[in-house]
Amino acid sequence: MSLYTESVTRSETPKNTEIKAIVNDTLSKILFDRLSGVLGSVPFVKFVIDRHNHNEIHFLNDRFYHLHAYYVCDNILKEQQSVFFKNIDLFNDETYHSPTRRFYFGTIGRIQHENSSVYTLETQEIDSMKQPMIEELYTIIKNNIDKSFELYFKPANHIQEKAIEDVPVTKLPRIYTSEIYANSTYISLNPGASEGRIRVFHSETEFQAAHASIEWYDIIVMHRVPDDVPRVSGMINADFTTPLSHTNVLAAGWKIPNCIQRDIFETIYKEHLDRKWVRLEVAANGMKADLKLITEPKELKKPNWVMQKINIEAPDAQDPKIRSLQDLRMSDRYKYGTKAANIGEMKHVLKHGSNRILGFYQVKRPPRDHLLPHLANFLNSPENEDLINSASHFLSNFIKVPRGIALPFSMQRRFLETSPQIQQGIGKLKMALELDAHEIDSLCVSLQKLILRTRMPDSIRDEIDRMIIQELSGVSTFVLRSSSNAEDLENFSAAGIYESVNHITSAEKIFEGIKQVWASLVSARSVRLRQQSGISLDDSYMGVIIQEEVESGMGGVMVTKNPMDKNDFRNVYINVSLKSVIDIVQGVELPLQYLYNSVEGGGTTLSLGGAKEDLSSDNLTILRKMAFAGRLMQSHFSPDYTFSHPSDIEWLANKDGVYFLQLRPYAK
Numbered sequence: 001m002s003l004y005t006e007s008v009t010r011s012e013t014p015k016n017t018e019i020k021a022i023v024n025d026t027l028s029k030i031l032f033d034r035l036s037g038v039l040g041s042v043p044f045v046k047f048v049i050d051r052h053n054h055n056e057i058h059f060l061n062d063r064f065y066h067l068h069a070y071y072v073c074d075n076i077l078k079e080q081q082s083v084f085f086k087n088i089d090l091f092n093d094e095t096y097h098s099p100t101r102r103f104y105f106g107t108i109g110r111i112q113h114e115n116s117s118v119y120t121l122e123t124q125e126i127d128s129m130k131q132p133m134i135e136e137l138y139t140i141i142k143n144n145i146d147k148s149f150e151l152y153f154k155p156a157n158h159i160q161e162k163a164i165e166d167v168p169v170t171k172l173p174r175i176y177t178s179e180i181y182a183n184s185t186y187i188s189l190n191p192g193a194s195e196g197r198i199r200v201f202h203s204e205t206e207f208q209a210a211h212a213s214i215e216w217y218d219i220i221v222m223h224r225v226p227d228d229v230p231r232v233s234g235m236i237n238a239d240f241t242t243p244l245s246h247t248n249v250l251a252a253g254w255k256i257p258n259c260i261q262r263d264i265f266e267t268i269y270k271e272h273l274d275r276k277w278v279r280l281e282v283a284a285n286g287m288k289a290d291l292k293l294i295t296e297p298k299e300l301k302k303p304n305w306v307m308q309k310i311n312i313e314a315p316d317a318q319d320p321k322i323r324s325l326q327d328l329r330m331s332d333r334y335k336y337g338t339k340a341a342n343i344g345e346m347k348h349v350l351k352h353g354s355n356r357i358l359g360f361y362q363v364k365r366p367p368r369d370h371l372l373p374h375l376a377n378f379l380n381s382p383e384n385e386d387l388i389n390s391a392s393h394f395l396s397n398f399i400k401v402p403r404g405i406a407l408p409f410s411m412q413r414r415f416l417e418t419s420p421q422i423q424q425g426i427g428k429l430k431m432a433l434e435l436d437a438h439e440i441d442s443l444c445v446s447l448q449k450l451i452l453r454t455r456m457p458d459s460i461r462d463e464i465d466r467m468i469i470q471e472l473s474g475v476s477t478f479v480l481r482s483s484s485n486a487e488d489l490e491n492f493s494a495a496g497i498y499e500s501v502n503h504i505t506s507a508e509k510i511f512e513g514i515k516q517v518w519a520s521l522v523s524a525r526s527v528r529l530r531q532q533s534g535i536s537l538d539d540s541y542m543g544v545i546i547q548e549e550v551e552s553g554m555g556g557v558m559v560t561k562n563p564m565d566k567n568d569f570r571n572v573y574i575n576v577s578l579k580s581v582i583d584i585v586q587g588v589e590l591p592l593q594y595l596y597n598s599v600e601g602g603g604t605t606l607s608l609g610g611a612k613e614d615l616s617s618d619n620l621t622i623l624r625k626m627a628f629a630g631r632l633m634q635s636h637f638s639p640d641y642t643f644s645h646p647s648d649i650e651w652l653a654n655k656d657g658v659y660f661l662q663l664r665p666y667a668k
Contacts, residue, residue, distance in 0.1 A: 020064045021071065027059050027145045032110065037062030038285040040564055041186050042109045048072060049104040049140055057144050068105040068124075085367030089374075096127045096600075104137050108145065109154070111180055119145070120154040120175060125571075126600040127156055131163045138172055154180070157602040158620055178614075181593070181607040182240075186288045188564060189243050190251040190258040190667075193281040194219070195294060196233035200265070200274045216303055216532070219280055221264055227496050228525055231532055232256065233303075234280045236289055238264050240607075242591055243563040244575050246496030249648070252563075252667030253493025254305070257282035261289050284565060310492045310533045315485045315541045317409040322467045325404045325545070326351070330637075337483030337543035340406040342637070342663045347401050349636055353392035359635035359643035360598075365569065374599045378628055391632055399629055400659045403475075404547030405467045406483065411460060412518050412542050419454045422447070426537070429522065433531055444524040451519040456511050464514070465507065468546065475548040478504040480513040481662065482520060483543035488664045492533050497526045498542070502549065510546065517544045550661070553654030554578050554619060556591055558626060559666045560598070560634040561646035569644075571595040572627045576615065596627035603627070622653055633663060644668065 019034055027035075027045065036043040046060040048068055058071065065071040069091065073084040084091070095103050106123040121141050123129065129137070138153050145151065152175040155161040164172055181187075196217040201207040204226050211230070214220070219234035227246045229235070235251055235258040242248070251258035259282040261267070268274055273291060281290040316335045328336060328344025336344075349357070361371040372387060381390040416422050425447040432440045472478075480501040487494030499520035501513035520526060521542040530540060556575040562568040575591040590609035597603065603624055605614055615623075634647045648666035652659045 018063070019061055021058050021060045021075070023058050024056055024144075025059075027108065027149075029146060029148075031059070032108075035059055035061045036110075038287075040285065041184070041188070041287050042111055042180075044107040044109040046071075046107050047105075047141070048076070049137070050076060050102065051104065052102045055140050057140065068103075072103060081367075088367055092126075092600075096124060099130075099133070104133075104140075106137070106141075108141065108151075112183070112185065116150070118175070119149045119151050120180075121151055122154040123156045123160070125156045125595075125604060126597060126602050128159050128602075129163070131167060134160065134164060135167070135172060157604055158617075159602065161605075162617075176605070178605050178608045184260075185262045186286070187240075187260040188282050188284045188286065189237075189241075189248045189260060190256065190563075191282050191284045191566070192255060192257040193279065194233040194256055195277065195279045197277050197296075198268060198273045198275060198291075200268060202265075217300065219278065221268060225258075230525070231305075231529060234258065234282075236261055236264050236280075238262055240590055242575050242593065242609075243573065244557045244559060244648075248563075249495035249666070250493050253491070253495070255491075255667075257289075259289050264289065267291070305491065305533065308491055308533075310489055310535055312486060312489060312535055312539055315409050315539065317413040317541055319408050320410050320414075321408065322411070322463055323406055323408075324467075324471050325401075325406055325547070328406060334485060335408050335410075335543075336406045337409070337485055337541070338488045339481060339483040339662055339664065340543050340545050341483075343401060343404070343545065344406070345637070346399075346633065346660055346663055349392075349633070350396045350399060350401060353388065353396075354636045355388060356636045356638070356643075357391050357395070357632040358387055359638055359641070360631045361635075363643055371599055374601075375628070378601060395629055395632055398625055398658060400657050402548045402550050402659060402661065403472060404545055405471050407464065407514065407544040407546070409485070409541035409543055411463075412521075412544075415454075415456060415460060415515075415518065416451075418457050419450070422450055422454060425450055426522075429527070430537055433527070433537065440527065441524040444522050444527050447522050448519040451522070452512075452515050454515075456515065461511060464511070464546075468507075468510070472546070472548060476505060477549040478510060479547050479549040480504065480510070480517055481545040481547065482517045483545050484521065484541065485543075486521075486530055486535050486540040492530075492535065493667070494526070494529070497523070497529060499523075504549075514544050514546075518542050550652050550659050551654050551656070553652060554615070555650075555652035555661075558630050558649045558651060559646055560630045560649070561666065561668075562595060570597045570599045572598050572630050574623055574626065576623070578611065594623055596624055598627040598631040619653070622658060626651065626658065629658075629660075633660070637663065637665070639665075 022031060032045055035045045046068055048058040048071060050056040060071050073079050073081055095101050109120040110117055121138060142151055152173045154175050196219040199218045200221045214230055216231055218232045220232050221236045223239045224237050224241050225235045225247045229247060231254060234256050237260045240260060248258055257280050277294050277296040279292045279294050313334045319335045325344045326347045328341050329348060330341050330345045333341035361375045365371055376387060379390045379394055429443045429447060432443050482498035482500055484498055499517050501516055504510055504513055521540060554576055556577050558572055558574045560572045562571040562573055574594045574596060577591050592609050592611050593606040595604045595606060630649055635643045637647055638645050645668055646666040648664045650661040652661060
């Protein structure tokens with residue numbers, strides 16, 4: 001039996017009639033293609049199984065039913081949607097967690113695996129079904145699909161992975177998300193479209209040799225695009241990299257397409273696209289990067305970003321005080337830089353709470369009025385109690401922020417003014433920028449060297465020394481972080497362009513490191529990127545954070561969104577390294593990658609990266625809690641009342657607890 005857009009019998013159905021669903025019929029390849037939607041380059045068909053009606057199975061057309069619940073409401077329960085969705089949370093709790101549930105919800109996906117197409121059975125990500133139900137569901141689906149389909153169960157979360165551990169593979173064939181991810185031929189990192197000239201480089205040496213010839217309209221194709229890529233119009237990686245690498249954060253901030261496509265070199269050479277002008281489109285639900293030849297423009301128009309004015313607050317370089325991070329608030333960013341101000345603000349939230357931290361959960365999410373019951377459930381707190389206090393208590397007990405001090409912009413200004421040679425170098429650089437002269441890069445290199453070899457005056461050294469003794473006595477190892485006013489701005493990302501220095505163990509190295517951070521403000525790359533965006537050297541200042549370096553453990557980066565699905569409001573994306581967070585953001589190491597649901601809870605391992613096995617259950621529990629902590633911080637730092645602007649949080653966990661090391665906005 002089938003449901004069509006018009007009431008006709010099966011035999012009367014023309015080939016072009018849209019099928020809404022088929023009921024108690026075998027899912028063939030033809031029907032799969034007619035019903036399927038696409039998510040993350042994987043075609044899929046939704047199903048509903050009514051266990052109270054002899055396991056009646058419904059295969060849904062994704063174009064008609066975005067959610068299983070709408071289909072059940074309209075076609076099985078036949079209720080008014082306004083009535084049905086008033087109790088949607090109770091319905092979901094029953095459907096995803098009860099052992100006596102009436103319905104099974106899930107999808108059948110088709111993926112390319114080891115040179116052949118296989119089909120995957122997957123439930124909803126929050127479904128906590130145990131072994132007997134998983135086996136029953138697999139049998140029902142197996143009996144209702146084409147016999148030629150090679151079917152694997154794909155665990156939707158860590159609960160299901162644990163549930164099937166002892167089930168023989170011969171009885172329940174299985175495939176994990178991490179296996180699929182590792183064999184993916186295409187991953188959309190930053191969806192979008194642009195027009196430009198294809199430039200292929202097979203090695204970083206080749207790329208560096210041609211660096212000066214790379215133009216803003218180029219689309220860079222490499223095994224892995226390096227960190228120091230200038231502003232371009234698109235990027236395509238042939239090897240895996242994380243969506244949270246510096247290059248992809250830059251791509252998101254620049255609003256340019258970026259993706260992974262493993263066969264991109266073959267495609268480009270087969271179609272003779274190197275050095276040709278193309279239109280590149282990276283679609284979140286595409287199967288590959290779309291490259292179409294276009295006519296090379298006779299006259300190049302300036303790119304849109306040149307015309308955009310970057311809003312940068314007027315800096316205050318007069319305030320002479322070095323301050324403890326715990327005394328800073330977000331409003332101090334124009335004196336100490338965005339990074340220092342945000343760390344200070346996190347410390348304030350952990351100590352004093354915030355009336356904004358529930359914001360994400362208070363927003364209406366149709367058909368729900370809000371998500372507060374889910375937060376209350378996670379906090380194990382009755383919904384009618386003071387959730388702000390419960391959430392604040394959770395944050396202050398779960399998250400730590402390392403101690404530290406912040407050097408103001410005024411200290412950099414004072415240092416630069418002590419050297420006539422430095423002032424002369426700055427003057428030459430300003431003139432070269434004004435004339436767009438060829439000497440810009442060499443002037444930047446000379447100025448950086450001059451800053452590094454200029455002795456820091458005793459008066460400045462004594463002030464820094466005094467504050468370190470006052471605030472950080474007993475610390476053996478320090479980290480210095482850049483904190484500029486010219487970073488984390490709307491339409492301007494500075495990911496990876498300023499210097500940070502780790503593992504400092506002596507006072508002299510601290511003073512040398514401070515100069516390294518100051519010098520990074522005039523690196524050739526940072527100067528050019530700011531100049532391209534209309535941020536003048538006169539308006540750019542650098543603060544420095546001196547912080548205790550936390551003992552290493554597992555660490556990584558979390559963004560409070562799913563960068564691979566802009567419509568997914570539930571999940572946060574977490575990268576994990578057991579070695580070095582720096583290796584993750586620089587794209588050197590392939591991290592473990594996870595999605596964690598910050599509404600109903602639960603997590604999925606996307607990729608094991610370079611690891612041989614998944615994290616322990618204790619560490620996975622830490623990630624689950626981090627997802628909720630990240631959402632609460634996102635709410636506090638939101639620049640508006642939609643509370644939808646994601647945060648990018650660098651974190652570390654060791655035997656002493658979980659540390660949020662820094663927080664910045666992430667491209668929405």
